Amino acid sequence: NAGVTQTPKFRVLKTGQSMTLLCAQDMNHEYMYWYRQDPGMGLRLIHYSVGEGTTAKGEVPDGYNVSRLKKQNFLLGLESAAPSQTSVYFCASSYSHSQAFFGQGTRLTVV
């Protein structure tokens, strides 16, 4: 049972490049979340999904897009990366009314 898996673990991008972070969960969870973690800022919610085919904005959605075409996958896209998007990104999933399970995080550096 893999739980929540994030791909890749590390990535360096040049300003203006695009990339997609993949989150996969094998627990049949309805809810999935993308967060970014920056020093002194805690975890800030970027986007989340309450089910297959649905997405919603969180606290800091600008510059990011998401898709949830399959229940087990939640993709986070950066269309034109900026240095301000240098961060550690976490994906999480959960059932309704339950704790969230987290992936190992992706360290992204934009130069």
Added chain:
Amino acid sequence: AQTVTQSQPEMSVQEAETVTLSCTYDTSESDYYLFWYKQPPSRQMILVIRQEAYKQQNATENRFSVNFQKAAKSFSLKISDSQLGDAAMYFCAYRSRQGGSEKLVFGKGTKLTVNP
């Protein structure tokens, strides 16, 4: 919008002593969940304890307990008999129980140092 505030960026405790981490939150909802997560240097997020707002009894998990004061919107974490392995970032989190909008919102965290 719900917000979570952790007013202590850093705390320290002597091994075997007790420490309390503070958390307050703001919400207009009456039914919700509260969590404490631990993040050691490995970066993995680990659930420490959870509390349902409708339960008056404070949650306890071994050496970890909470003081949940619903009227004051306060949710502190007490760690008893602190161990070196407790050193980590601790995050307080709020989750709405409103179906269809169950955002999970975190505070900025408290870095706990355990001194031998």
